[in-house]
Amino acid sequence: MYIGIDLGGTNIAGGLVTTAGEIVSKISVPTGRERGSDAVIEDIYQVVESLMKANQTGEQVKGIGIGIPGIADPHTGEVIVCVNLNWYNVPLRAKLTEKTPLPIFIDNDATVAGVAEFQVAQEGKYKDAVILTLGTGVGGGVLVDGKVVSGHHGIGSELGHMLIGESLYTCNCGRNGCLETFASSTAIIHYAKHLIHAGRKSSMMDAVCGDIDKISGEVIFAAAREGDVVAVEVIRRLVTYLSRGIMNIVCTLDPEIVFLGGGLSMAGDFLLNQVKTELDGLKYFKATPHAKVEIAKFKNDAGIIGAAMYAMIQR
Ligand SMILES: [Zn+2]
Incomplete structure (x- = not known):
C-alpha cells in the first residue's frame, strides 16, 4: 500500500x-x-x-x-x-x-x-514511451528502457518548454516560444480571444452569451466540431504546433508510443485524428516506422x- x-x-x-x-x-x-x-x-x-x-x-x-x-x-x-x-x-x-x-x-x-x-493503464507493456499532458500548461513524462527519466538536472522531461515558434505571450518559465504557449488550454483560449479581438466573428461568442472571458477549451472544441471557422482555425494551430512538438520528441527519443493526456485530450478522436494526419506529413525517413500516438486512458x-x-x- x-x-x-x-x-x-x-x-x-x-x-x-x-x-x-x-x-x-x-x-x-x-x-x-x-x-x-x-x-x-x-x-x-x-x-x-x-x-x-x-x-x-x-x-x-x-x-x-x-x-x-x-x-x-x-x-x-x-x-x-x-x-x-x-x-x-x-x-x-x-x-x-x-x-x-x-x-x-x-x-x-x-x-x-x-x-x-x-x-498501470498500459500494464507496463511499453519500455519507451512519452506522455504529454495538455492542460492549463503542457507537462511531459518520459520512459526510456522501462525507467522514468527527468535528466541530469531534473528539467529534462519538461516537454512543454521545448521551443517551437514565436508565441503571442510569454510562458510562465519566463521565455517566449514554448510548446505550452501553443498547445495548452491557456494557449488556445488566448488565441481564440486574439482572433475575436481582431474583429473575427465566431459562434463561440454566442455560446458564452457575449462574455469573451467565458471562452474555455470545451467551448472552442464544441464550436470547432460544429465547423465554426474561427474555432477550427484555433484547433488547426494547436494541431500544427503539437504535432511539431511530437515530431521533435520522436527525433530525440524515438519512443514506441506518445500518449496525449490532460484536459484537452478529452477531445478524443477529434483531436487525435487531426494530429495523426499532421504527423504523417511531418515524417522523416518515411520508410521507417514512427511512434504511435494515442489518447491516455487515465484522466x-x-x-x-x-x-x-x-x-x-x-x-
Ligand atoms: Zn516555458
Missing part, C-alpha cells in the same frame, strides 16, 4: 493506493497557496495522516509519492521551482520527514502521470495513482 499525493495549484488530492494501482481511499483539501509553503506542507501531512487512519486493509503503508506542478530534484526531494505555488527551493521532503518516518519520493506531476499511464486520478506508483518504483 502506498500514498499518492497530487499537489496542485487548487487542491491537494491524496489517495491510498494498492500495489496494483487501485485507489481504496481518497481525500482532497484546498491548497490555499497564498498561505505559503509551511502551511501547505502541514496540510499535506494532515492528508497523509487522514489516509493512514482510513487504512482498514491491514496492509502497511510503505511510502509516499508526491507529484508537484513544477520542477523537483528527485534525489534531494527539494522543490526547485513551482511558479503556480510561488515556491522556490522549498525542502519539501526534509520538512515532511520531520513529521513522518515514511520514505518520500517527489517528482513533477506530468512525470508521475506518466507512471500511472505507463505502469483525473492519474496524479494520485502515478505518485503512489512512483513511490513504489523508487523505493
Whole structure:
C-alpha cells in the first residue's frame, strides 16, 4: 500500500493506493497557496495522516509519492521551482520527514502521470514511451528502457518548454516560444480571444452569451466540431504546433508510443485524428516506422495513482 499525493495549484488530492494501482481511499483539501509553503506542507501531512487512519486493509503503508506542478530534484526531494505555488527551493521532503518516518519520493506531476499511464493503464507493456499532458500548461513524462527519466538536472522531461515558434505571450518559465504557449488550454483560449479581438466573428461568442472571458477549451472544441471557422482555425494551430512538438520528441527519443493526456485530450478522436494526419506529413525517413500516438486512458486520478506508483518504483 502506498500514498499518492497530487499537489496542485487548487487542491491537494491524496489517495491510498494498492500495489496494483487501485485507489481504496481518497481525500482532497484546498491548497490555499497564498498561505505559503509551511502551511501547505502541514496540510499535506494532515492528508497523509487522514489516509493512514482510513487504512482498514491491514496492509502497511510503505511510502509516499508526491507529484508537484513544477520542477523537483528527485534525489534531494527539494522543490526547485513551482511558479503556480510561488515556491522556490522549498525542502519539501526534509520538512515532511520531520513529521513522518515514511520514505518520500517527489517528482513533477506530468512525470508521475506518466507512471500511472505507463505502469498501470498500459500494464507496463511499453519500455519507451512519452506522455504529454495538455492542460492549463503542457507537462511531459518520459520512459526510456522501462525507467522514468527527468535528466541530469531534473528539467529534462519538461516537454512543454521545448521551443517551437514565436508565441503571442510569454510562458510562465519566463521565455517566449514554448510548446505550452501553443498547445495548452491557456494557449488556445488566448488565441481564440486574439482572433475575436481582431474583429473575427465566431459562434463561440454566442455560446458564452457575449462574455469573451467565458471562452474555455470545451467551448472552442464544441464550436470547432460544429465547423465554426474561427474555432477550427484555433484547433488547426494547436494541431500544427503539437504535432511539431511530437515530431521533435520522436527525433530525440524515438519512443514506441506518445500518449496525449490532460484536459484537452478529452477531445478524443477529434483531436487525435487531426494530429495523426499532421504527423504523417511531418515524417522523416518515411520508410521507417514512427511512434504511435494515442489518447491516455487515465484522466483525473492519474496524479494520485502515478505518485503512489512512483513511490513504489523508487523505493
Ligand atoms: Zn516555458
